[in-house]
Amino acid sequence: MLKRTLLLAGLAASLALAAPVSASESALSRIKQSGTLKLGYRENSVPFSFTGDDKQPRGYSVDLCRLVADDIGKQLNLPKLDVRWVPVTAHSRFTALKNGEIDLECGNTTQTISRRADFDFSLMTFVDGAGLLFREGEVPTTVESLKGQRVAVVADTTTEKTLDQMIKAGKLGMLLIRVPDHDAAIRALTDKTATAYAADRTVLVTTALIRGKGQPFALAEMQFSYEPYGLMMRRDDDLRLAVDRTLARLYRSGEIGPIVKRWFEPFGKPGDALQAMFLLNGLPE
Numbered sequence: 001m002l003k004r005t006l007l008l009a010g011l012a013a014s015l016a017l018a019a020p021v022s023a024s025e026s027a028l029s030r031i032k033q034s035g036t037l038k039l040g041y042r043e044n045s046v047p048f049s050f051t052g053d054d055k056q057p058r059g060y061s062v063d064l065c066r067l068v069a070d071d072i073g074k075q076l077n078l079p080k081l082d083v084r085w086v087p088v089t090a091h092s093r094f095t096a097l098k099n100g101e102i103d104l105e106c107g108n109t110t111q112t113i114s115r116r117a118d119f120d121f122s123l124m125t126f127v128d129g130a131g132l133l134f135r136e137g138e139v140p141t142t143v144e145s146l147k148g149q150r151v152a153v154v155a156d157t158t159t160e161k162t163l164d165q166m167i168k169a170g171k172l173g174m175l176l177i178r179v180p181d182h183d184a185a186i187r188a189l190t191d192k193t194a195t196a197y198a199a200d201r202t203v204l205v206t207t208a209l210i211r212g213k214g215q216p217f218a219l220a221e222m223q224f225s226y227e228p229y230g231l232m233m234r235r236d237d238d239l240r241l242a243v244d245r246t247l248a249r250l251y252r253s254g255e256i257g258p259i260v261k262r263w264f265e266p267f268g269k270p271g272d273a274l275q276a277m278f279l280l281n282g283l284p285e
Contacts, residue, residue: 027103027239032076039065040088040102044183046206047263048108048126048229057085057106060263064125064247065106065231071246089181091156094119097234104243105232108203110158121230122243123251123281127273128200130159130225133189133208136216143222147173152185152194154178159198162225186211196220200227202264209266228277244283252282 031037041057042049052058066083073081088096088105096102097119108128111121132151140146153160155178166172177194179185186207188194197204201219208217231247233239250256256278260270 027234027236028072028076028242031072031081031103032078035078035080036082036084037069037072037104038084038086038102039069040086040093040096040105040107041065042089042093042107043087044181044207044211045108045203046182046210047202049106051087059106060259061106061108061125061229061231063259063262064250065104067250068104068231068243068246072242075242090154091180093232097232100234103233103239107232108200108229109232110227111230112158115232118235120233120235120237120240122233122240123247123283124228124230124277125247126202126229127277128202128227128229129223130162130198130227131201131204131223132220133197133199133204134195134218134220135189135192136218138195139218139220143172146196149174149195150177150193151175151196151198152177152179152188153198154181154185157199158225158227159200163198166224182207183211189217190215198224245285248281248283248285251278252284 039057041059041062043051045059047059048061049057049059069081069083086096086102088102088107093105093107093109097105108126109115109121111124115121132146134140140149151163151174153163153176160176160178163172163174163176167174167176174196176198177188179188182199182203185194185197185199189197190212197207199207201223204219231243233243250259260274264270
């Protein structure tokens with residue numbers, strides 16, 4: 001009888017060890033227990049999230065996440081929080097969060113109602129809109145002139161979804177060429193596989209400057225969408241509050257200014273929409 005009791009106890013213990021982490025366990029509890037915060041970043045979404053020449057994560061969103069990590073470490077009273085950077089793509093970022101491969105995604109992900117059904121988002125971090133980049137001298141003068149144009153777009157982005165819906169509704173006559181990332185998109189434009197490259201306007205400008213190999217490009221005046229960015233995470237009230245507390249402090253104190261200057265100064269001063277976004281999201285403590 002004693003042997004059978006010990007056997008059952010051992011079996012129960014082994015099953016407990018093999019059981020997956022409870023979905024009800026908060027992200028902050030897991031981070032405190034492991035001493036590790038896993039941050040996802042994009043490798044070529046300049047200037048928001050990319051791999052620098054030193055092979056380290058760089059960018060506007062990366063800087064925001066570094067400050068979030070510092071504050072989370074202090075909140076959890078961890079003398080040393082191990083921050084691990086995990087590369088993700090436009091496609092893999094969602095699965096990486098769902099599977100627990102990352103705790104927070106630090107890129108240029110647009111908040112949408114459908115995405116909010118599955119994930120939490122921080123306060124807004126940036127405001128942009130989708131546009132089109134052409135080779136210099138080839139910008140169409142009207143929307144009608146886009147008919148038949150081959151347009152490279154990164155798959156699994158809101159830009160792809162927006163253009164696809166407009167094409168199906170008969171508002172645009174372009175042909176979409178879906179590519180895996182922004183490097184592939186600018187290559188398609190450079191080697192004339194595509195006549196245009198569609199993405200958020202800030203990404204278009206910076207990708208052209210950094211990855212365009214000196215070739216002249218031109219940005220069309222037309223804008224197709226509203227893109228409110230946020231830091232994406234699994235559904236978790238405590239983690240979202242911790243992230244929002246950091247962002248709100250940066251906005252209301254003005255500490256966000258040097259970060260914006262660092263990454264966007266070459267492209268001019270922040271527009272009215274971005275300045276208003278910082279003002280409206282600088283929530284009081």
